[in-house]
Amino acid sequence: MHTCANRAGEMSVAGNKGKGSRVSIKDVARAAGVSHSTVSRALRNSPLVNAETAAHIRRIAEEMGYIPNIVAQSLVTQRTYTVGLVVTTISDPFIDQIVEGIEDLATREGYSVFLSSSHADPGREIAVVEAFHRRRVDGVIVLASRVGSMYTERLQELGVPIVLINNQADGAYLYSVSADDLSGARQAVRHLVDLGHTCIGYVGCHFRPPSNRRRLEGYRQELARAGLPYESDLVVHPKTFSDVENGRLALDALLNAGATAAFCYNDRMAIGLMAEARHRGIRVPEDLSIVGFDDIEASSYVFPSLTTVKQPRFEMGMRAMQMLLDLLAGQEVDDDLMPCELVVRESTAPPRKESLWQTCAK
Amino acid sequence: MHTCANRAGEMSVAGNKGKGSRVSIKDVARAAGVSHSTVSRALRNSPLVNAETAAHIRRIAEEMGYIPNIVAQSLVTQRTYTVGLVVTTISDPFIDQIVEGIEDLATREGYSVFLSSSHADPGREIAVVEAFHRRRVDGVIVLASRVGSMYTERLQELGVPIVLINNQADGAYLYSVSADDLSGARQAVRHLVDLGHTCIGYVGCHFRPPSNRRRLEGYRQELARAGLPYESDLVVHPKTFSDVENGRLALDALLNAGATAAFCYNDRMAIGLMAEARHRGIRVPEDLSIVGFDDIEASSYVFPSLTTVKQPRFEMGMRAMQMLLDLLAGQEVDDDLMPCELVVRESTAPPRKESLWQTCAK
DNA sequence: GCCCGATTTGCACACGTGTGCATCACCGAA
DNA sequence: TTCGGTGATGCACACGTGTGCAAATCGGGC
Numbered sequence A, B: 001m002h003t004c005a006n007r008a009g010e011m012s013v014a015g016n017k018g019k020g021s022r023v024s025i026k027d028v029a030r031a032a033g034v035s036h037s038t039v040s041r042a043l044r045n046s047p048l049v050n051a052e053t054a055a056h057i058r059r060i061a062e063e064m065g066y067i068p069n070i071v072a073q074s075l076v077t078q079r080t081y082t083v084g085l086v087v088t089t090i091s092d093p094f095i096d097q098i099v100e101g102i103e104d105l106a107t108r109e110g111y112s113v114f115l116s117s118s119h120a121d122p123g124r125e126i127a128v129v130e131a132f133h134r135r136r137v138d139g140v141i142v143l144a145s146r147v148g149s150m151y152t153e154r155l156q157e158l159g160v161p162i163v164l165i166n167n168q169a170d171g172a173y174l175y176s177v178s179a180d181d182l183s184g185a186r187q188a189v190r191h192l193v194d195l196g197h198t199c200i201g202y203v204g205c206h207f208r209p210p211s212n213r214r215r216l217e218g219y220r221q222e223l224a225r226a227g228l229p230y231e232s233d234l235v236v237h238p239k240t241f242s243d244v245e246n247g248r249l250a251l252d253a254l255l256n257a258g259a260t261a262a263f264c265y266n267d268r269m270a271i272g273l274m275a276e277a278r279h280r281g282i283r284v285p286e287d288l289s290i291v292g293f294d295d296i297e298a299s300s301y302v303f304p305s306l307t308t309v310k311q312p313r314f315e316m317g318m319r320a321m322q323m324l325l326d327l328l329a330g331q332e333v334d335d336d337l338m339p340c341e342l343v344v345r346e347s348t349a350p351p352r353k354e355s356l357w358q359t360c361a362k
Numbered sequence C: 001g002c003c004c005g006a007t008t009t010g011c012a013c014a015c016g017t018g019t020g021c022a023t024c025a026c027c028g029a030a
Numbered sequence D: 001t002t003c004g005g006t007g008a009t010g011c012a013c014a015c016g017t018g019t020g021c022a023a024a025t026c027g028g029g030c
Helices: A002-011 A025-032 A036-043 A051-064 A070-077 A096-108 A122-134 A149-156 A181-195 A209-225 A243-256 A267-279 A313-328 B002-011 B025-032 B036-043 B051-064 B070-077 B096-108 B122-134 B149-156 B181-195 B209-225 B243-256 B267-279 B313-328
Strands: A082-087 A112-117 A139-143 A162-165 A174-179 A200-203 A261-264 A289-291 A308-310 A336-338 A341-343 B082-087 B112-117 B139-143 B162-165 B174-179 B200-203 B261-264 B289-291 B308-310 B336-338 B341-343
Touching: A025 A036, A025 A051, A036 A051, A070 B070, A082 A096, A082 A122, A096 A112, A096 A139, A096 A313, A096 B112, A096 B122, A112 A122, A112 B096, A122 A149, A122 B096, A139 A313, A149 A174, A162 A313, A174 A181, A174 A313, A181 A200, A181 A209, A181 A261, A181 A289, A181 A308, A181 A341, A200 A209, A200 A243, A200 A267, A243 A261, A243 A267, A261 A267, A267 A289, A313 A336, B025 B036, B025 B051, B036 B051, B082 B096, B082 B122, B096 B112, B096 B139, B096 B313, B112 B122, B122 B149, B139 B313, B149 B174, B162 B313, B174 B181, B174 B313, B181 B200, B181 B209, B181 B261, B181 B289, B181 B308, B181 B341, B200 B209, B200 B243, B200 B267, B243 B261, B243 B267, B261 B267, B267 B289, B313 B336
Parallel strands: A082 A112, A082 A139, A139 A162, A162 A174, A174 A336, A200 A261, A261 A289, B082 B112, B082 B139, B139 B162, B162 B174, B174 B336, B200 B261, B261 B289
Antiparallel strands: A112 B112, A308 A341, B308 B341
């Protein structure tokens, strides 16, 4: 059957419409009356070939609609110019811009990216790593919220550089770029403190331990700085798999603890919390101020619009890709911590007067 | 330099940790004391090799951590088992589930997907097609809202099957799966009619002509069915590049035309319209009912939650991929029209009493 | 004992490209 | 004229895998 394709290739000197121009370097060589080596060199701008010969060859190649076959190139150069990108799920409003940043730089540098989702399922994680291995990707970027130790171990067996986003981990081939959770959390809480809140809750995420720990730590540090006590019942970690749902579930605990404000692990939780508050007739921000994290698109058009901590997601994606490129070029790289920035919108306000008289429930 | 890699390959019989198991079929052959052909056949479960020999070879391959090199396989089989996926932008809440559906089926069938975004920029579109061509993808799925004629022409030159999502077009290699815009729009408008609205606006999208035309047609048909007149000033097409912004901009025209309800081209427009209405003190749904299209995640947690037309996005993605698989298997396929379903939430209600006395502004 | 068929294996080539090395032509200098 | 040098080109092999065909082996029937 592919003998046919061959024929098509030979005929394509006449016309290369229809069948996807199966013109090879040899066809060009024949047409130009030179060897395929010379064509190869001419197309790669090698100084070894005569300038006009090269120009001539390039013109012929152009006319014949020659398009290099990266597959064949990869076989000899041992480089596929592809990177594998693993995400937990594509349906996460948080990742869009990161992926965009990665893809943008990758494309510009002649790389293509394989997108796969793991769904935090060990079986699929293994399958993804296998696929990347079989395809001989040059590097891998992991944008999964959860990275089990077995997983990283398997990843390292690939023998290619790996960049983790928002997921520090140890390992010879593991590098990372992450948002500065600590500083971001501190900015969020400080904002609430500055507004006059003294009873501030934290709605954490049970399934992203590393970053959750750092954001919680930022919350503690800022409370301490303000001279406010750390009350453990103001900190809740709902354990559903849905962020929005977890936000909803957190409301009761917060109210019982007397919170007038809450800092949430991410925007979707904040939005869930906000929805539940409205449902119960609790006004945001009058009765409860809410701050999120991430600055996903929806946070700007929910009502009230959400005060949140913006992660430079596009830049983080680009940075991760750049790190991979550097590693592939044999350079040394350092892990990267990207700055976050508070975005003040409508979901935060000073506590109501009466709450000045009241301390936390306890 | 890659001679080094070779060495590593030969040493890896001892231990394949660290360097990504550069074990080739030849290494396995040597270890098993057979020719590489036999190994190749054994691994592909060819009936041509002796059963126990095959078992033995497979065990050795397993032990040595052999992982087939798809790149090399592709070169001879003329199949890369990759598909190219073009989207306009990844940062579109509409596409997430579609991509997920595509990726899900693709992975299950041993395919990997290259993700690229065109940003509706001709230059990048060309670059994407080029990249797919160089990589010799087996097929392409286009999830771009805008598909220029020049673009499709270039795509067809790839000589591989192409499946368009939500974008019918003519061409030998062009197939499509799309949501049933007409029926969806009719359901939306009928819902408003059933609630008692007689002055219903349409907020269209200037940049997606084909689907916009169909949704507008659905709107017209349903008005006609209800015996309501088609008033051209109830139909607006803002021309910003932001959907949300376009929704905002539409409000004035709708109010001037006396609309008590509006059907929007998509959810983001609906959300923009809703935000602007709130900003102006116009209550939704009491003063203005709003219906969107798509059922993006945010539509369920904005306030009020959005009544909308749900597209079976995950299924559409899977269907598109399945179509590609069928085409690659040489089967004939028919274009597919997926049913949409109305999801009633809080953004729609009967018009207020007084509007019963009032007809459209005109 | 010989031959034929069936089963199993290996040889050799192909896929499309890159590159070390030898070859060749040409030119200037001795 | 001869020689060495330089620039341009082609030959041949490599990358890792699949496969047609020939060869080898084995078993059984005459």
